[in-house]
Each structure stands twice: as structure tokens, then as C-alpha cells.
Amino acid sequence: MKNTFAKISPFQVDPEKIMDTFGIRDDDFTAASSQEKESMVEMHKSISFWQDAWRRFRANTVSMVALFVFLLCLVFAFIGPKLIPYTYADQYRSAQKLGPFEYSKSEALVRSVQKSADGFYATALRPGSLTAIAKGDYFVRAGGQTYAFTMAKAAEKSVLLLKAGDPEPLRLVAEKDIENGTYTKYTAMEVSDTPAQGATELKLTRRVFPHVFGTDSQGRDIMARTMYGARVSIIIGIMAALIVLVIGSLYGAISGLCGGVVDFIMMRIVELIYSVPEVLIVLLLQVVLKDPLQMWFQNHSATSAFVRAMSDLGAGIVSIFITFAVLYWVTMARIIRGQVLQLKKQEYVTAATALGASNARIIRKHLLPNCIGPLVITTCLQIPSAIFLESFLSFLGLGVSAPMASLGSLCSDALETISLYPYRLVFPAIVLTIIVLTLNLVGDGLRDALDPRLKK
Amino acid sequence: MGTYILKRIVGSVLILLLIMVVTFLLMNAIPGSPFLTEKSTPEQIAMAEAKYGLDKPLHIQLLNYIKNYLKGDLGTSLKMQEGTPVKNIIFHQGKFVLSIKLGLFALLLAVCLGIPLGCLAAYYRGSWLDGVLRVVTTIGVAIPTFVLAALLLVVFSVKLKWVPTLSGSLTDTKSYILPVISLSSYYTCYIAKLMRTSMLDAINQDYIRTARAKGVKTSGLILKHALRNSLIPVVTYLGPVTAGIITGSFVVESTFSVPGLGKYFVQCVMSRDYPVIMATTVVLSALVIFAMLVVDIAYKIVDPRITLTTKEE
Numbered sequence: 001m002k003n004t005f006a007k008i009s010p011f012q013v014d015p016e017k018i019m020d021t022f023g024i025r026d027d028d029f030t031a032a033s034s035q036e037k038e039s040m041v042e043m044h045k046s047i048s049f050w051q052d053a054w055r056r057f058r059a060n061t062v063s064m065v066a067l068f069v070f071l072l073c074l075v076f077a078f079i080g081p082k083l084i085p086y087t088y089a090d091q092y093r094s095a096q097k098l099g100p101f102e103y104s105k106s107e108a109l110v111r112s113v114q115k116s117a118d119g120f121y122a123t124a125l126r127p128g129s130l131t132a133i134a135k136g137d138y139f140v141r142a143g144g145q146t147y148a149f150t151m152a153k154a155a156e157k158s159v160l161l162l163k164a165g166d167p168e169p170l171r172l173v174a175e176k177d178i179e180n181g182t183y184t185k186y187t188a189m190e191v192s193d194t195p196a197q198g199a200t201e202l203k204l205t206r207r208v209f210p211h212v213f214g215t216d217s218q219g220r221d222i223m224a225r226t227m228y229g230a231r232v233s234i235i236i237g238i239m240a241a242l243i244v245l246v247i248g249s250l251y252g253a254i255s256g257l258c259g260g261v262v263d264f265i266m267m268r269i270v271e272l273i274y275s276v277p278e279v280l281i282v283l284l285l286q287v288v289l290k291d292p293l294q295m296w297f298q299n300h301s302a303t304s305a306f307v308r309a310m311s312d313l314g315a316g317i318v319s320i321f322i323t324f325a326v327l328y329w330v331t332m333a334r335i336i337r338g339q340v341l342q343l344k345k346q347e348y349v350t351a352a353t354a355l356g357a358s359n360a361r362i363i364r365k366h367l368l369p370n371c372i373g374p375l376v377i378t379t380c381l382q383i384p385s386a387i388f389l390e391s392f393l394s395f396l397g398l399g400v401s402a403p404m405a406s407l408g409s410l411c412s413d414a415l416e417t418i419s420l421y422p423y424r425l426v427f428p429a430i431v432l433t434i435i436v437l438t439l440n441l442v443g444d445g446l447r448d449a450l451d452p453r454l455k456k
Numbered sequence: 457m458g459t460y461i462l463k464r465i466v467g468s469v470l471i472l473l474l475i476m477v478v479t480f481l482l483m484n485a486i487p488g489s490p491f492l493t494e495k496s497t498p499e500q501i502a503m504a505e506a507k508y509g510l511d512k513p514l515h516i517q518l519l520n521y522i523k524n525y526l527k528g529d530l531g532t533s534l535k536m537q538e539g540t541p542v543k544n545i546i547f548h549q550g551k552f553v554l555s556i557k558l559g560l561f562a563l564l565l566a567v568c569l570g571i572p573l574g575c576l577a578a579y580y581r582g583s584w585l586d587g588v589l590r591v592v593t594t595i596g597v598a599i600p601t602f603v604l605a606a607l608l609l610v611v612f613s614v615k616l617k618w619v620p621t622l623s624g625s626l627t628d629t630k631s632y633i634l635p636v637i638s639l640s641s642y643y644t645c646y647i648a649k650l651m652r653t654s655m656l657d658a659i660n661q662d663y664i665r666t667a668r669a670k671g672v673k674t675s676g677l678i679l680k681h682a683l684r685n686s687l688i689p690v691v692t693y694l695g696p697v698t699a700g701i702i703t704g705s706f707v708v709e710s711t712f713s714v715p716g717l718g719k720y721f722v723q724c725v726m727s728r729d730y731p732v733i734m735a736t737t738v739v740l741s742a743l744v745i746f747a748m749l750v751v752d753i754a755y756k757i758v759d760p761r762i763t764l765t766t767k768e769e
Contacts, residue, residue, distance in 0.1 A: 275744070276478075277703075277740055277741050280721070281479075284482040391602075392601075397722075397726075411603055425606050426607075429600075433600075434598075437595060
């Protein structure tokens with residue numbers, strides 16, 4: 001190597017010597033191959049905000065269990081009704097006031113038939129329930145055979161019994177006969193093996209579904225009602241939370257961003273609503289809104305799908321939504337305003353303003369996305385509070401109206417007969433408590449996961 | 457301080473006025489007349505309405521209400537107890553006293569139980585006691601008041617027969633137990649949770665370490681140094697508690713058949729007894745607003761660092 005260094009250096013330094021002294025070799029200066037480069041870079045895969053939050057959430061055992069239980073509740077509320085043969089509104093005669101896992105006389109008979117090896121029964125509508133069989137042609141398939149028959153007149157609440165090896169295999173047993181114990185007097189029917197044209201197939205089933213939670217005084221299955229009630233309660237909770245989310249976040253963001261007089265006035269309004277004892281107003285609102293809403297539904301239901309959906313929910317529930325829209329957004333607005341006050345001093349907001357972004361755009365693109373943590377947490381914690389309010393109103397006889405049910409109205413109905421049938425209260429109450437509990441825990445977990453600074 | 461209190465009082469009165477206006481408008485938005493029954497003819501309704509001044513224009517009715525309220529006249533009942541002055545119904549038939557008693561006991565229980573429990577949980581953090589308390593309080597804030605009330609009723613009055621089923625007018629001590637417990641349980645649990653968090657916060661502060669290094673006894677440390685500083689969130693929460701206890705009293709009074717103001721309010725809303733609705737709303741609102749005012753002032757006393765007059769972030 002030619003010593004060029006010496007020419008410009010005032011000192012006589014020999015680079016070769018230096019390199020020797022420090023043990024540096026020539027090939028240390030060759031460019032690294034891409035493989036070598038890769039092995040040197042210690043890069044973690046970049047984690048997005050949500051992945052990071054999910055990682056933290058997953059580490060929180062309590063919240064994970066709560067989330068799992070809440071998902072179970074969702075399955076119970078939304079898929080459960082499809083799995084059991086009872087509906088929330090149907091009243092099953094002779095099945096009134098049953099305890100958990102009890103059967104009415106006729107259901108018990110059907111069960112006993114099923115147990116006798118080759119017994120079947122068929123009903124007209126849904127398996128497991130004893131329902132009327134209308135006049136008409138029917139066929140039933142059982143044991144590889146088709147039995148077709150004609151009902152000359154409608155048979156009320158009856159069971160079709162099929163017994164293999166019986167000379168007259170198809171029997172129609174009226175529920176009345178079952179209850180009186182006179183079901184041996186079968187009504188024999190003409191049976192053929194080719195179904196008539198247009199004949200309806202009767203559902204054939206081997207099981208009677210137990211009334212797991214018992215039945216109420218009108219013979220309605222409490223489990224079906226609890227599932228339905230849980231669904232109503234959860235929908236109300238989520239809808240109300242969304243209403244609060246939209247109104248509260250927009251209000252808070254506008255107030256925080258505009259500042260000055262606008263902020264002052266908007267915050268005074270918030271304080272005012274905050275100090276109004278809301279339940280008094282809620283009760284009044286419930287009573288006030290009920291009739292006008294019903295009128296509105298009747299007049300407009302033909303014109304818009306939205307109104308039809310609302311009227312399906314009923315005036316009681318819609319007025320709960322209105323109540324939330326009027327009174328319950330203040331907490332959200334306060335939280336978001338606080339966040340926005342901090343965020344609006346950030347450079348990116350200044351930059352956006354300098355680039356000519358409108359206030360609406362700044363709120364939409366910069367402020368609200370950066371508030372996502374508090375937004376999600378507050379919304380999640382709003383759901384149980386909405387469920388609480390709904391159940392409270394239903395308990396007082398406002399809220400949902402019969403035959404519709406919510407967890408609150410179920411508890412309230414159960415209270416009348418509490419000393420005789422405590423289980424009627426216990427089941428919906430447990431479901432209600434579990435839903436609220438798990439949502440609270442999930443909300444806490446979300447807070448820890450999304451906003452670690454808040455963790456104490 | 458004086459100006460602040462004055463400002464707050466003026467603000468409270470304004471809010472009360474606003475509540476009156478809103479209530480009045482809402483009441484009048486309920487379709488139908490309070491005198492509408494199956495038998496009544498239009499003439500009878502008109503006569504009854506004229507008697508109580510319901511035929512006058514709305515703003516005059518409203519002004520009359522406000523004028524009378526300023527004079528301390530709450531009007532007379534139209535339906536529930538026809539002709540009886542509302543003031544008598546609320547204050548002299550024991551309803552107000554009953555509700556207040558129930559509410560105060562519940563508040564007292566929530567504070568007296570919640571704060572020590574929170575302190576205990578914070579002090580023995582991580583121990584089995586903390587664990588048990590955490591489970592209990594977490595479940596406690598998830599059980600609706602009416603569910604708890606009903607369950608207590610079944611277990612302790614129906615099955616065990618320890619206390620009477622109908623609490624009635626709360627004449628003996630026993631009948632207080634269940635209503636007060638069910639009314640206060642949520643708040644006890646909430647306050648305990650709140651207290652635990654803020655106490656933990658306080659315990660980890662430098663001044664506690666200093667005090668400990670100085671040799672202050674543990675009991676003195678918690679009671680004197682940490683407690684005072686960790687009370688602030690609890691005090692702030694007491695305003696909403698008061699409102700909540702009044703709300704809860706509606707449910708608890710119906711469940712235990714206590715003839716209090718909460719139960720009565722629900723009844724009179726249903727029967728559209730305008731003067732009674734108005735009076736009950738105003739009285740209950742005044743209670744809540746007064747509680748909020750007291751809390752804000754207490755807040756200042758607990759923490760002298762808080763300046764009340766300036767309100768800027």
C-alpha cells in the first residue's frame with residue numbers, strides 16, 4: 001500500500017503500523033454482503049397499535065377470561081334461541097309454573113314414549129313443543145318408512161305417536177287426553193305410504209327439550225325468555241353506547257378544538273346536564289315519549305325501513321335511546337375534550353392547520369383517531385351502564401313492553417312471585433350480572449391495554 | 457371562597473329553575489289530560505282543568521308555578537290525594553323523612569364501610585384479603601340494586617325469616633337493615649375500589665417514605681398522611697353517589713314496600729299528577745344539587761391546593 005497519508009499529514013504516521021497495532025486487517029474494509037448485513041440488524045417486526053394493545057390485553061388473564069365469558073353470553077343470547085325449541089313469546093299450555101328441568105304431563109309422556117326403544121313422536125311446527133296440527137295432508141318418515149295421512153279436521157295441541165311393530169302405527173294423541181291419562185284411546189288414522197301431492201312433512205323428533213330454567217305462570221319457557229332478554233339488553237347497551245360515542249366525541253372534540261367562548265358555553269351546557277338528576281328526567285321522558293313514538297311508528301312505518309326497525313324495537317326501547325342521546329353523553333364529551341385540549345397543541349395539528357385543513361377535517365383525521373384509546377374504553381364501559389339503566393327502567397315497569405322481554409323486565413316479573421319461585425329471578429339476574437361484570441372487566445382490561453399510562 | 461360559594465348557589469338556583477321549566481314542558485308533553493277517565497265528559501274535564509288553572513296558556517301556568525314556589529307554595533294534588541297540599545304529602549306524611557333517613561343511612565354505610573375496606577385492601581395489597589375484597593367489590597358493582605334487594609328479601613325474610621318482608625314505614629331497626637344494605641352495596645363497593653387505587657397511589661409517594669424513615673408508626677402513617685391525600689377522589693365521587701342513592705331508592709322502596717318519596721314519584725309520574733310531579737322533581741333535584749354543592753366545598757377543605765375560582769385546564 002502506497003503511503004499517501006504522509007504527504008498531507010504533518011506527522012509521520014504509518015497507517016500500516018497503526019493497523020497492525022490495533023489488529024485491523026485489510027479485509028475489514030470490504031463491503032459487507034447482504035447476508036452479513038441481515039445478521040447484524042436486530043429488528044423486531046414492527047407492531048401496530050392494535051397488535052400492541054392486543055398483546056397487552058392477552059397478557060391480562062382476568063380480562064381474557066371475562067372476554068371469553070362475555071363471548072359465551074353473546075352465543076347464549078344470539079345463537080341460543082335457535083338451538084332450543086321454545087320461543088320467548090309462546091305460551092305452552094299445561095307447562096305453567098314448572099321448576100328448572102321439570103316437564104309438563106304431556107311432555108313427560110312424550111319422554112316416556114321416547115324411552116320405550118322405538119317410540120317417535122311428531123309435531124307440526126317445532127320439535128319439542130306440543131302444537132296444533134292444522135287440517136291437511138301430512139307425511140312422516142320414520143324407521144325407513146313413509147307414513148302419509150290426512151287430517152280431516154284440525155287437531156289442537158296433539159302429539160303423533162309412532163310405534164314400530166304396532167298394527168296401527170300412527171296415533172294422534174290429544175294433549176287433553178294425555179293430561180287426563182286417557183291417551184290409550186288412540187284416534188286411529190288412515191295411513192298410506194305414499195304422500196299426497198302438496199303434503200306437508202311433519203317434523204320428527206326423538207327428544208323433548210327440558211325447560212332448563214323452568215317456565216313462568218303463563219307457560220313461557222324462562223330460558224328462551226332469558227336468552228331473548230339478554231339479546232335485547234345487549235343490543236340496547238351497544239346501541240346506547242354508540243349513540244353516546246357519536247354525540248359525546250363530536251361534542252367534546254368541537255368544544256376542545258374551538259376553545260374560547262364556544263368551549264365556555266358548551267362546557268356550561270355539559271355541567272348543567274351533569275348536575276341534573278338524570279333519572280327523574282329519564283322517568284318523565286319515558287312516559288312522555290311512549291305515545292308520540294307509537295303514533296309516529298304507525299304513521300311512518302310504511303315509508304321507511306328505519307322506522308320499521310325502530311317500531312320493531314318498541315317505543316320503550318327507542319325512548320331509552322333518546323334518553324341516552326339527550327343526557328348520557330356528557331362524560332364522554334368531557335373526556336374527549338380533555339384529550340383534545342392536549343392534542344391540539346401538537347405539531348401535526350398546527351401543520352394541518354397551516355396546510356389549510358378545515359376544523360372538521362382536523363377533528364376527523366387527526367384528533368379523533370388519536371383519542372381512540374379513551375373512545376374505545378369509555379364506549380365499552382358505557383354498555384354496562386346502559387344495560388343497568390334499561391333494566392332499572394324495565395324494573396319500574398317502563399322500558400320494554402310484554403311479550404318482549406329484557407333482563408330487567410324478567411327480574412321485575414319474577415319479583416311478584418319471588419317467595420314461591422325464586423329461580424325465576426335468579427336466572428335472569430345471574431345472566432344480567434355476568435354480562436355487566438364481564439363487560440366491566442373487559443373495559444378495565446382495555447383501559448390497561450390501550451392506555452398504559454392510566455394503569456396504576 | 458365566599459364568592460365561589462355564592463356563585464355556586466346562584467348557579468344551583470338557575471339549574472333548579474331550568475329543571476322546573478324542563479319538567480313543566482315534559483309534563484305537558486304527556487298526551488291527554490290528567491282528568492281523562494272513561495266516565496268523564498269533555499265538560500267535566502274542562503271544569504276540572506279550569507279549577508286548577510290548566511286551561512291557561514303554558515307560559516302563564518309556568519310563571520304561576522315559579523311564583524308559587526318562590527312563596528313556598530307547592531300547589532295541591534290533582535289526583536293521587538285530591539285537594540291535599542303537595543307540601544303536606546311530601547313533608548308531613550313522612551315520605552320525605554323516610555327517604556332521607558334511608559338515603560342517609562345508606563350513604564353513611566357506604567362511606568364508613570367503603571373507605572376502611574379500600575384502605576385495608578391497599579395496605580395488604582397482594583394478600584388474600586386484597587384478593588377477596590377485589591372479587592367482592594368487582595361483583596358488587598355488577599349486581600343491579602333491584603336484584604340484590606330481591607335476593608336479600610328472599611334469603612333473609614322469606615327463607616330465614618330474620619327480618620320482616622315488608623319494611624313498611626321503617627318503624628323498627630330490623631326493617632332498616634335490608635333496604636339500607638341493598639341501597640348502599642354498589643356504592644360501598646365502588647368507594648372501596650376507588651379508595652384502594654388512590655390509597656396505593658398515596659402510599660407510593662415520597663412523603664410517605666420520608667415519614668416512614670422518620671419513624672412514624674404505620675397506623676399514623678395510613679390515617680394521618682396517606683388517608684387525607686387519598687380521600688379526594690372519594691369526596692368527588694360523593695356527589696354522584698347522592699344522586700345514585702336517590703335513584704336507587706326508587707327501586708329499593710318499591711321492592712321493600714317502603715312508602716317513600718322515590719316510590720311515590722314513580723306513581724305520580726304514571727298518574728300525571730302535575731303538581732306532585734313538579735314538587736317531587738324539584739325537591740329531589742334540590743337535594744342532589746345541594747349534595748353536589750356540599751361536595752365541591754368539601755373538596756376544597758380536603759385539599760386546599762384546589763383553587764375553585766379559576767377554571768382552566
